[in-house]
Amino acid sequence: xxxxxxxxxxxxxxxxxxxANDVLYVTGTMFTARDQAHRRALDxxxxxxxxxxxxxxxxxxxxxxxxKKKEDKWTIVAAGPTTSTRMEIFxxxxxxxxxxxxxxxxxxxxxxxTEAMAKYGAVYGAFTGxxxxxxxxxxxxxxxxxxxxxGMPEAMWILDVEEFGPLTVAIDSHGNNLFTEVQxxxxxxxxxxxxxxxxxx
Amino acid sequence: MSNIxxxxxxxxxxxxxxxxxxxxxxxxxxxxAEETSEAGKTQxxxxxxxxxxxxxxxxxxxxxxxxxxxxxxxxxxxKDLDKIEEAIIKAxxxxxxxxxxxxxxxxxxxxxxxxxxxxxxxPWINWELVSGDEIExxxxxxxxxSENTCIMGMLVPGEGIRGVKKFVVDAVMKxxxxxxPPNILGVGIGGGSDIAMKIAKKVLLRPLNAxxxxxxxxxxxxxxxxxxxxxxxxPMGLGGKTTVLGVNxxxxxxxxxxxxxxxxxxxxxxxxxxxxxxxxxxxxxxxxKS
Numbered sequence: 423x424x425x426x427x428x429x430x431x432x433x434x435x436x437x438x439x440x441x442a443n444d445v446l447y448v449t450g451t452m453f454t455a456r457d458q459a460h461r462r463a464l465d466x467x468x469x470x471x472x473x474x475x476x477x478x479x480x481x482x483x484x485x486x487x488x489x490k491k492k493e494d495k496w497t498i499v500a501a502g503p504t505t506s507t508r509m510e511i512f513x514x515x516x517x518x519x520x521x522x523x524x525x526x527x528x529x530x531x532x533x534x535x536t537e538a539m540a541k542y543g544a545v546y547g548a549f550t551g552x553x554x555x556x557x558x559x560x561x562x563x564x565x566x567x568x569x570x571x572x573g574m575p576e577a578m579w580i581l582d583v584e585e586f587g588p589l590t591v592a593i594d595s596h597g598n599n600l601f602t603e604v605q606x607x608x609x610x611x612x613x614x615x616x617x618x619x620x621x622x623x
Numbered sequence: 624m625s626n627i628x629x630x631x632x633x634x635x636x637x638x639x640x641x642x643x644x645x646x647x648x649x650x651x652x653x654x655x656a657e658e659t660s661e662a663g664k665t666q667x668x669x670x671x672x673x674x675x676x677x678x679x680x681x682x683x684x685x686x687x688x689x690x691x692x693x694x695x696x697x698x699x700x701x702k703d704l705d706k707i708e709e710a711i712i713k714a715x716x717x718x719x720x721x722x723x724x725x726x727x728x729x730x731x732x733x734x735x736x737x738x739x740x741x742x743x744x745x746p747w748i749n750w751e752l753v754s755g756d757e758i759e760x761x762x763x764x765x766x767x768x769s770e771n772t773c774i775m776g777m778l779v780p781g782e783g784i785r786g787v788k789k790f791v792v793d794a795v796m797k798x799x800x801x802x803x804p805p806n807i808l809g810v811g812i813g814g815g816s817d818i819a820m821k822i823a824k825k826v827l828l829r830p831l832n833a834x835x836x837x838x839x840x841x842x843x844x845x846x847x848x849x850x851x852x853x854x855x856x857x858p859m860g861l862g863g864k865t866t867v868l869g870v871n872x873x874x875x876x877x878x879x880x881x882x883x884x885x886x887x888x889x890x891x892x893x894x895x896x897x898x899x900x901x902x903x904x905x906x907x908x909x910x911x912k913s
Contacts, residue, residue: 423661443662445665485686486686486687486725487686487725488683488686488688488723488724488725490723499682499683499686499723500682500683500684500685500686500725501686502685502686502687504687504767504768505768505771505801507801528768528800528803528859529768529799529800529801529803529859529860530800530860548859548861550666550669550670550673550859551685551768551803551859551890551891552670552673552684552685552687552766552803552890552891552892553669553670553672553673553685554673554677554682554683554684554685554686555673555676555677555680555682555683555684556669556672556673556676558682559676573726573729573735573736573738574725574726574736574738575725575726575727575736588665588669590662590665590666590861592861600662600861600862601799601800601860601861603862604799604800604855604856604857604860604861604862605799607855607862608796608799608854608855608856609796611853611854611855612796614853615792615850615851615853615854616789616792618849618850618853619785619788619789619792619846619847619850620785621785621788621789
């Protein structure tokens with residue numbers, strides 16, 4: 423396990439250094455995107471419409487934060503990760519089209535995303551689900567918000583972060599996926615569990 | 624009286640999203656001490672740090688402050704029972720702005736977020752009529768990630784309790800990392816399809832250190848707890864021996880032809896708060912004593 427501290431924009435070369443189980447901290451620009459923002463970004467891409475900012479080399483955070491406006495200034499109150507699998511249907515295209523390098527969320531992602539990460543150079547950083555205040559602490563400022571019409575949780579919040587983490591590299595750019603490994607072990611343990619409960623035939 | 628009810632509902636909402644109940648905190652500390660997986664231990668450390676930060680900064684533990692669910696034990700002779708619903712709606716709107724809690728009520732047809740955590744039938748209120756003149760109010764802010772893995776099944780009556788055991792462990796293995804483990808499981812058996820889930824969710828309110836009054840069911844709870852912790856899913860699904868902190872089971876009698884069972888998942892941020900309002904307006908906070 424190695425600890426890495428990266429600054430955005432992150433290059434493909436840098437991201438390829440990371441291996442599953444490493445720990446990563448990100449400093450720089452990060453933006454939030456859930457289902458609706460992913461869908462809209464991909465729709466814009468299809469229509470040739472420009473996004474509000476270039477996403478290349480940035481970190482995308484699967485998060486619907488609680489944000490408070492005080493004297494025209496937004497501040498993040500709580501910002502833990504949401505379940506990433508909901509974004510599985512969008513993420514491969516998202517990585518391919520926008521060249522984001524770090525996907526941050528909880529619960530892991532599937533085969534399509536793992537393959538896209540290996541092909542285009544990106545990693546999945548698992549942030550502790552529910553650890554909203556740890557995350558909020560690392561968010562220094564809200565640079566701006568886009569697509570607020572999608573609602574507070576679904577909008578794209580563009581954030582300035584300092585040593586955002588710890589992120590466990592759960593999917594690296596070499597085809598390794600920690601969550602899949604754990605799932606395999608769970609499958610192996612299944613018969614033992616059935617036996618303990620007297621469920622085996 | 625309705626002002627008092629509104630204040631209590633607001634206070635419960637606020638304290639529930641900021642402070643975890645003692646029994647949950649203790650269970651997480653114990654899990655951290657006992658966890659052997661490196662990734663799992665890192666996750667539990669982040670969880671404990673986060674709980675401490677939330678208390679220090681008076682901010683919600685998790686950004687998903689859930690769907691707002693209330694349980695009311697209404698004394699038949701209590702005053703202003705007809706004002707409770709309105710008071711809860713007002714308190715929820717106020718808490719959304721003042722705590723703040725995240726607007727989490729969305730119209731399923733238009734996908735529009737109401738912005739204030741209220742909407743048709745939300746906050747959801749479970750009513751129970753009891754004797755006496757007191758009102759006991761509990762709030763359960765129920766996170767969405769763990770709600771998405773809740774499951775209800777109509778099992779085979781001939782399989783009996785064996786069927787329930789398999790149903791629960793299969794549900795945990797299928798859920799994996801999704802419900803933010805370590806989880807608390809509420810298991811409801813019998814009644815009917817809706818009743819089983821209602822029971823499952825309600826039994827999540829039982830503290831982790833409170834033993835099931837029925838020794839046979841208490842034994843079953845322990846057996847299932849040990850079994851699901853053999854899965855290796857671990858904290859946040861990154862591997863380890865702490866997948867579930869507690870299994871709470873309750874039941875109703877069933878129809879001879881049916882065997883309904885339900886599993887309600889709660890995330891590690893298992894928030895709940897309860898208060899009792901006396902007829903003279905005095906309030907006793909039962910879960911969060913300040």
